[in-house]
Amino acid sequence: MYRMSMMPMITAEAIMECVDALGAKIRRNYEFDVIVGVLTGSFIFMADLVRKFPRQDLQVKFIKASSYGDGTRPGELKISGMDLAELKGKKVLLVDDILDTGRTLQALAAQVKAEGAVDVKTCVLLDKPSRREVDFQADFTGFKIDDKFVVGYGLDYAGEYRSYPDIWSLEDAG
Ligand code: IMP
Numbered sequence: 001m002y003r004m005s006m007m008p009m010i011t012a013e014a015i016m017e018c019v020d021a022l023g024a025k026i027r028r029n030y031e032f033d034v035i036v037g038v039l040t041g042s043f044i045f046m047a048d049l050v051r052k053f054p055r056q057d058l059q060v061k062f063i064k065a066s067s068y069g070d071g072t073r074p075g076e077l078k079i080s081g082m083d084l085a086e087l088k089g090k091k092v093l094l095v096d097d098i099l100d101t102g103r104t105l106q107a108l109a110a111q112v113k114a115e116g117a118v119d120v121k122t123c124v125l126l127d128k129p130s131r132r133e134v135d136f137q138a139d140f141t142g143f144k145i146d147d148k149f150v151v152g153y154g155l156d157y158a159g160e161y162r163s164y165p166d167i168w169s170l171e172d173a174g
């Protein structure tokens with residue numbers, strides 16, 4: 001059994017400031033054609049992030065990647081919901097909620113490149129560097145956090161907690 005921490009780990013206000021800074025940094029460093037959110041955890045982050053790029057021609061797409069099944073340990077990666085061939089010849093920004101082992105984004109970025117995207121850069125709101133199992137870094141990172149399982153702002157535990165505006169860590173309740 002798990003319960004939420006007493007206080008949020010990252011408040012909605014801090015997230016807002018961070019997304020603002022991330023947007024500014026990306027605007028300075030990467031001109032992309034398509035922004036691709038990795039469902040489901042990135043849906044709120046995407047909604048906030050895309051509005052930092054108010055352009056007529058910006059393409060917004062989502063891809064489904066699930067690796068966590070019903071628990072907090074990684075399982076097999078499943079990719080669906082989008083034809084990666086749509087990204088051929090494009091500059092792509094891949095967006096996920098959190099970088100953990102690194103397996104999801106590493107595999108996705110490699111597949112997008114293999115499908116003929118001319119450039120692929122990655123952006124994550126959260127990064128747990130101590131959990132990395134493969135040699136992978138995001139190009140744009142919001143917060144580096146300790147090895148805690150976190151929920152809220154789109155992130156779930158077994159499908160729950162996604163709609164909380166702040167980010168909370170889950171603690172073992174025995
Ligand atoms: P990775 O492939 O291990 O880097 O896993 C990344 C995916 O695992 C993310 O897209 C999340 O869906 C999920 N994930 C990893 N850590 C957490 C967490 O602390 N809370 C919620 N989801 C997580």
Ligand code: MG
Pocket residue numbers: 038039040041042065096097098
């Ligand atoms: Mg995810």
